[in-house]
Amino acid sequence: MSTAPPSTPLPPVRTPAWPLSRSAIGLWVTQGVLAALVPVLGTVVFAFAVPDSAGGPLPVLRWLLPVLAVVYAVVVIGVRPWVRFRVHHWEVTDEAVYTLTGWLTRTWTLVPISRIQTVDVTRSAMQQLFGLATVAVLTASSQGTVHIPHLSADIAQRVADDLARRAERVRDQAT
């Protein structure tokens, strides 16, 4: 597939203009380390607890499990944060809020400011460590929620205030 002329197919819709804060990479790496901890510890326990003499598929598992654990750890710590940072973009235009999130599966979400119902800013414990915050824009539709993750906290607050004020002004009463 690497020899095909367009190495990356064109995205179906426009990519939003602005990248996230670079601190998001640090946060994702930390999350990756935590996520990799469980399978790695599991493998270590497996290696010590299972005797060498055990039969069946166990000899295969003795080398397969560590390999899988290492691959998983490399992907979630070394690859996924950077791919995510390259994919994630966001933008607030005159009329709408627009985001692109994901890494393997990508999701573009566009919500017009006139249909915004509420704007939330949340900061999880880990986000606070990295000085980040998530802006959630809610509409009348349960599926029409925009999350702009991992903006630096002051930008998030400014965006949320700005959106809430503009939504108040142009709110479409029809919905």
Added chain:
Amino acid sequence: MSAPPRQQTATTAGVRTSPLVVLVHTITFRQARRFAGSFLPLAALIGIRGGSTTAVLVIGAVAVFSLVTAVLSWWRFSYADGPASVVVTRGLLSRSVRTVPNDRVRGVEIETPALHRVFGLVRVRIDAAAGAMKDDEEELVVDGVTRAEGDRLRVSVLTHRSGPETTGDDGAAGTPIEEEFTRFDNRWLLYAPLVGSYLALPLAVAGALYRAVDDLPDSVLPALPGPDLAHPGAIAIVAGIAVVLLLLGSVVGAALVNWGFRLVRRGGSLIAVRGLVTRRHTELEIDRIRGVTVSAGLGMRLVRAARVNALMTGLGDAGRRGQLLPLGPSSEAWRLARRLVEDPGPLVAHPPAARRRRLGRALFPGLVVTVAGLVALTVGWWELLATGVVLLAAGVPLGLGRYAALGHVTGPRSFAVRSGFLIEEQAILQPRAVVGWRVRQTFFQRRAGLATVVACVGAGGGGYAAVDLGAADVAAFTSAASEPWSEALSPAVP
């Protein structure tokens, strides 16, 4: 019912419901029911220990308990409809006062269960749209007012709105001009055995009966000789009877719910009336209709039947209340749908890559089982391989059928998307219904040049998807299907 509007204060006295409702609730154990769980084992225990005198005493005590709870809840419940809002006060110990502004009310439903009809009462459900509310709090229920009072309440709530066009309807309300949209033909009941939800109805009844019998102590059950299941003929007969009962039950169930269904337009409202034992009277505002869905299950498509639901902003319990045609021939369904939302035209099929993707997804489980079956063959199991082959064979029509269901189209004043195989659903929506777009592309969709586009809608299921659209068509579709703000998606914008 005093003529001058009451002051809207927190201490508004309000009006009680009809005292007759105490009788209804005593008989139906409406309030006492929630304690039934703790009562049943106790009653059963006493029933076993004591003789018939104790049993009578227990029944008497339960009846008195039911009466007391019914009286208490009647006494503590009041409602008041002011010029701008409805206030309902209730609660035995902790009082709750709910105030719903009239312009938040999306619809009023008047329900007449059989027992209510005996006493000339109705139950009024006021649909108070509130997105953040839990399901059971989405409506105000005023249970047990006289029919005339129920009608007065409905008119009062629906006409005291702060809108110029609804006050205009006031005059028309005096001389209602009715226009009939649909009238249920009883022959349509024959479709019921092909509809999953109606088939499930007798099963649910059987399940409830079984559980009730199971709860009773064995000593009170007569020892019936069970059928001799060892005999092969007996099993066939029992199964045959069960199937016949199931079919009959589904038709009876459909008749109970839909008997005498009529959909009429009166002024700015659509009014649906239906039900055999419990009559329901649902009123929906035409102004709030943003679209319709026409859906049909696999069985219904065989006989060309369909159902129609309205997509209304902020309608609670939309699946039941938004029903415009519960069951009927698809020609009738489409006639009704076109009457409410402009037909955008015939659907456009999705690209061949979408067919490959549907087929691939449908064949994948069969493929996995087949490969596992080939491995298992080495140990002498052929059943797994056979299952895999059957799954593979079944996957072909499934995949093709799912692809055939996919489609989308945009018209000048509406657009439509269709998907689903077991239940095929086509949503026809107005551009103003869309409150957001969500475009999703998985890794494999990106390779195949496809994308799934979800139109987020503040009504019905929350979103309607055009599955596996060609990636190049996405921007054109979204900008044609919604208002100018969606131009932000098109790649041409700098």
